[in-house]
Amino acid sequence: MDTSLADRIDAAAAVLEAEVIAWRRDIHQHPELGNREFRTASLVAEHLRSLGFDEVRTGVAHTGVVGLLRGGKPGGVVALRADMDALPVKEELDLPFASKARAMWNGEEVGVMHACGHDCHVAILMGVASILAGLRDQIPGTVKFIFQPAEEMPPEGEEGGAALMIQEGALENPTPGAIFGLHVTSRQPVGVIGYRPGPTMASSDKLKITVHGKQTHGAAPWLGVDPIVTSAQIVLGLQTIVSRTLDLNREPAVVTIGAIKGGVRENIIPDSVEMRGTIRSFDEGMRDAIHERITTLAEGISSASRATCKVCITKNYPVTLNDPVLTAQMVPTLTRVASTGPRPMGIEVVPKATGAEDFSFFQRLIPGLFFFVGVTPPDIEPSKAYSNHSPRFVVDERGLEVGVRALAHLAVDYLGSIKG
Missing domain, CATH: 3.40.630.10 (Zn peptidases)
Structure with missing residues (x-):
């Protein structure tokens, strides 16, 4: 100059x-x-x-x-x-x-x-x-x-x-x-x-998982399918995506659930639970892998629990x-x-x-x-x-x-x- x-x-x-x-x-x-x-x-x-x-x-x-x-x-x-x-x-x-x-x-x-x-x-x-x-x-x-x-x-x-x-x-x-x-x-x-x-800064994706069960009385859970317990298992399972399935020597990543909504009363198991979260990564290949593993994991846990789920991932920022x-x-x-x-x-x-x-x-x-x-x-x-x-x-x-x-x-x- x-x-x-x-x-x-x-x-x-x-x-x-x-x-x-x-x-x-x-x-x-x-x-x-x-x-x-x-x-x-x-x-x-x-x-x-x-x-x-x-x-x-x-x-x-x-x-x-x-x-x-x-x-x-x-x-x-x-x-x-x-x-x-x-x-x-x-x-x-x-x-x-x-x-x-x-x-x-x-x-x-x-x-x-x-x-x-x-x-x-x-x-x-x-x-x-x-x-x-x-x-x-x-x-x-x-x-x-x-x-x-x-x-x-x-x-x-x-x-x-x-x-x-x-x-x-x-x-x-x-x-x-x-x-x-x-x-x-x-x-x-x-x-x-x-x-x-x-x-320098991560990509940002919006995550929504809706788990569908079968509503029943909280005193008789065997008569329904509990989406709350299924959602809890999914939340815990999601933590293994970063800690156990990604090569973190390449780039860091984050999967966070920030909101869970389901149920209106302490003695009623609800029909559904909605989870919302965010996904952060620094590599487009890892980003796509995280999306695939979230879907596979959530659907697998839901199926094993006799529930169903819908996974919606929206890409926000690269x-x-x-x-x-x-x-x-x-x-x-x-x-x-x-x-x-x-x-x-x-x-x-x-x-x-x-x-x-x-x-x-x-x-x-x-x-x-x-x-x-x-x-x-x-x-x-x-x-x-x-x-x-x-x-x-x-x-x-x-x-x-x-x-x-x-x-x-x-x-x-x-x-x-x-x-x-």
């Missing part, structure tokens, strides 16, 4: 830090659930238009915003992505800008909170837009800004998120050569950048796979960002995370790099910090400036590396 351009990015990020924090607090105080990010999308679109973006497309995948900034020099195309949605979580933090919002989610009234840090992501990318718009004459190419709804899954019965943005042309006209995204995390101290080449070549190319940029600025903290290779990210859909089509920025205050040990998705998830806002500089430098360095 041209040294003077790098210096101007850093200087602009320092000047803009207070405004980025203000944006984050405003968005945090007004959170919106997936496919309902109307206020957030309007804020973003107005900001991009005010900066003189060449194109600002709204309503992509319901509420998504795609902005195009053409630089003053010819070159390639790069994309930057931020997710906008909040979670159905009631905030428990005592902040002057704490969320008091409530909304309907899948038929239930819930509290709403940016418990995963997407408010930070939106504010960071708005800051990057301001910086690069101010330097557009020196940018060798085009930067596509993707503000995405519904990363945390759309409401039941609706499409949404990265997959729908792709269907509606977010990666077309023009098509980027690479895409970058970040996530703030409680697992690292504020300002530390974490990355990993290859499989593996978040950081392109090894792109990652190696851009690590020097992340290293420079982490070791400079007002609060240099450093960079580290992080372990695989069994959380999932629909940024992975973008990575299936173009090379992508997804990395992490720590936001845990220095007086809290990250291993003891409240995690993302907690109602007490805390953000040290000094990490936002690091995110702004990281995405801005990645975009400009990537475009500068493309040979005409």
